[in-house]
Amino acid sequence: MHRFVAGALAISWMAASTARSDDLVLSEAEVTAQRERLARLGFALMLERQKRLARVGSEIRLHAAALCDGKQSPVTGIVAATSAELPEAYRETAYRDHAVADLVKVLWILPDYPAAEAGLRSGDTILAIDGRETHAAADLDQRDPTDSKTFTVLKVERAGEIFDLRFESRNGCFRPAVLTLLDDVDAHTEGTRMLVYSGLLRFAESDDELAIVLAHELAHELLGQEWSAETAESEADHLGLYLVARAGYDVTLAPDLARRLGAEFPLALEQRAGHPHPFSAARSVALTATLREIEEKRERGEPLEPRTR
């Protein structure tokens, strides 16, 4: 039954010597059609996740800006890409359906953000920001934090016309989070840039949950800590929850999210031998206190200022 018929039913993309008489015959055309269909679906999902990350990440960064002197970068609310920044699988569909090529192509802009209000549109090509040429979407986040200009100028190309768009600058903490297309439930920071994995976006079901995760990570970066120390965790708990609350997301979902994460990854919680046990009465008390503190400040209409060291 497992007779080898070299070449007879071989399909162009497979090694002829491994073909079997009972193998399905697939034409190159139908495989190509599936590749294009899946790439379109995959690109659409990636874009949805980038939009979500931009929406939640921008709000967290903006509302944390006051706590983040000297570590700020622009919050543009622009989701853009160049071909080189995409996985190979999506380049063709990105080019065909969205004209993404070598230059920075705008894919989406957060509504109500100054760039959108100034008239920037999906499909526009950004050639320069504040006089500097842009070669990658990441170039939009680069700015000298001491730059005191209060507006941003984009050099934009639309339908063959080149013009400047000017809008109010906003600054936020660190640089925008970047979507990493791997299915781990994970996020980490490289330099001042947070990498958020697809798997985490899938796990954090609501924007509130995503905000809790992003804020916790940002808090660690703000405090300049290694995450393993117990005092560092308490401080990051405290600051992170404040960042969530300041951005208007629901802090009360944190316990349930944590319960789900903890149940999924028992090994991750325990594998840091020699470090303080992640659970402690002190931290439990501190965290509960932070949730209560935030609630009380809201009731009294006080500003949501975390305690500083």
Next chain:
Amino acid sequence: MRSRVAITLAASLLVSSAGCSTQATLAPDRDHPVRAPDEAFAEASVRLYVQRQARLLAVSYAIRTAGAAVCGDAVGPILGIAVWRSNPLFGRAFFEALERGYGISAGSLAVVAVQPGSPADRAGIRVGDQILAVGGGAVHSDVDLFDRAAAFEAGAIPMALLHDGREIHASVDPLPACRPEAFIEIGDLMLTDRARGDHFYVTSGFIRFAKTDDELALVVAHELAHRISGTQVVPGPQVEVRADRLGLYLAARAGYDISDAPAFWDRVAVEQPWSLSDDVEHYGWSRVPAHGYMPSRAAAIRKVVAEIQHKIEHGEPLLPGNS
């Protein structure tokens, strides 16, 4: 600085949740204020693990027993149990909760799930039983246990177990099934092909991703089909297509609804751009298989689903191969 947000967040915030719900019991116990949140986390983790073991067992048991006729030489007696697989990375709190909840000690080879109606169930084997010997020989690991059971050819399989602290003997009736056993591997990557010998693994992340048992059946049947076909093959799209074809037949024979298979594997494909095209440049990390097999699979899955549905409508036997 590299910090793992999922881990630290869980570690930091879980205490508050458990603390809130158990405050009444926490407050008076000044000597052990930390225990309750710790235990609550570990118990939730153990519960999820055991639930998933039982779910994987139910699905793989159905597929393996219904598939005996199409598994070729890879047929042997099935027990119908899942066993605890010790892993130091679970951690102390998890082990303690396992012992509290199920009477299973971390170092033992114990039953964590029994499939109702299975040979093991009919022989009286229960969750928490510790397995000492199978087929007359002592067993030292889960793989060892299933290998011994599968290789036993002389009628009912004798087993020695520790039940509530005393040794008992069970005689398990042989029921033929596809031989490869399914195990859980804790991990969030949607990888399954961590086969060891005759067995295969499904990650906890993939079990979470498969929302229904019909979906989980597609994953289990695909991996089972790989094991049945053997490992001595050059990887390539045709190997995946063969596993899809046999796998879909296996799932359908077990009564699972395969009509959503195209949509399910689409959901998997879009989570893994490297499954659409060879992209070593972008995903050239050793842990990511940089191969673009999914378009071929998507085309094949649609054809095979149509083929099987045609056979079901016409009352034809669900046998793969040329028809």
